[in-house]
Amino acid sequence: MSAIEVRDLVKTFGTNTVVDHVSMKVAAGEIAGFLGPNGSGKTTTIRVMCGLLTADGGEGRVLGYDIRSEALKIKREVGYMTQKFSFYEDLSIEENLIFVARLYGMRPARQHVRDTLEDLGLYSRRRQLAGTLSGGWKQRLALAACIMHKPKLLLLDEPTAGVDPKARREFWDEIHARAATGLTVLVSTHYMDEAERCHRIHYISYGKLIASGTVDEVVANADLTTFIMDQGDTASAARMLEGMAGIDQIAPFGNTLHIVGRDRAALAASVAEVSTRTGIEAREGTTSLEDVFIQFMGDAQDNMQ
Structure with a gap:
């Protein structure tokens, strides 16, 4: 059963098509990653799905409800965490949550708030003003709401931006625990380690969905080859490799150089030539999701240009 199933979604603002015939499915109980560069249409697509915006084209159902005619029903069944912290900073954690509980008509509001505070480890901080919280605790308050x-x-729209690694890991542990009970999650992120914790990922670039699948499937379908050079003057090797046949990406990682390309034969020949000229060892490596992400970004054309 699909929690989200949309086909050919289109959303325009003036002459700009921000969401361009996007089709995707998210299974119930799945954690789906939504990847793409800034301005790619992730947030707009999410807002169309949850009923905050009306699509200009296409169709779909979210939680069994039609995104056009039953948007209000979708809103009642969805928890939406925005990029920007959007709570009253001069109210306490508890006061913010009481306000949210009353918006949803939850009774008794204070009991629902207390249960949520205890569930997410916020009870001891319940009287702390939201504006004084660190990034990790603000994130936890937003999740509680x-x-x-x-x-x-x-x-979840980039929920861990600006949060330290420990808080990010704890957040993801919480998300996986919730998904294990049947909750469906669609999360947009720029962090590759977070994308790898998703059951499936969907990559959107400048309004167009260009890849969907498990991480392994997306990496394999990108059909990239990666070579690694190390133990030498990799900076000189990088300068030599620039512009050579088969080279799409050159990325230094400390004293190691990652060279990525689609044309395996041309790439291997160029790397072998530079390896011989510099005496730096070269070996074939494993293509990462980040390599694929960068390749997709390089291939895409900005729909605002």
Whole structure:
């Protein structure tokens, strides 16, 4: 069963097509990653799915409801966490959550808030002003507000931006625990380690969905080859490789150089030539999701140009 199933979604603003015939499915209980560069249409697509914006074209159902005619029903079943912290900073954690509980008509509001505070480890901080919280605790407050009404679908728009690695890991552990109970999650992210924690990923670039599948499937379907050079003057090797046949990406990682391309034969020949000229060892490596991400970005054309 699909929690999200949309076909040929289109959303325009003036003459700009921000979402360009996007089709995707997210299974119930799945954690789906939504990847893409800034301005690629991720946030707009999420807002169309949860009923905050109306599509100019296409169709779809979210949690069994039609995105056009039943948007209000979708909103009641969805928890949406925006990029920007959007709570009252001069109210306490508890006061913010009481406000949200009353918006949803939850009764008794204070009991629902108390249960949520205890569930997410916020009870001891319940009287702390939201504006004084660190990034990690603000994130936890935002998550609490999203799940308090027990939604069936979580839409998370870059939820861990600006949060330290420990808080990010704890957040993802919480998301996986919720998904194990049947909650469906669609999360947009720029962090490759987070994308790799998703069951499936969907890559959108400048309004067009260009890849979907498990991480392994997306990497394999990109059909890239990666070579690694190390133990030498890799900076000189990088300068030599620039512009050579088969070279699409050159990325230094400390004293190691990653060289990526689609034309395996041309890439191998260029790397072998530079390896011979410099005496730097070269070997074939494993293509990463980040390599694929960068390749997709390089191939795409800005729809605002």
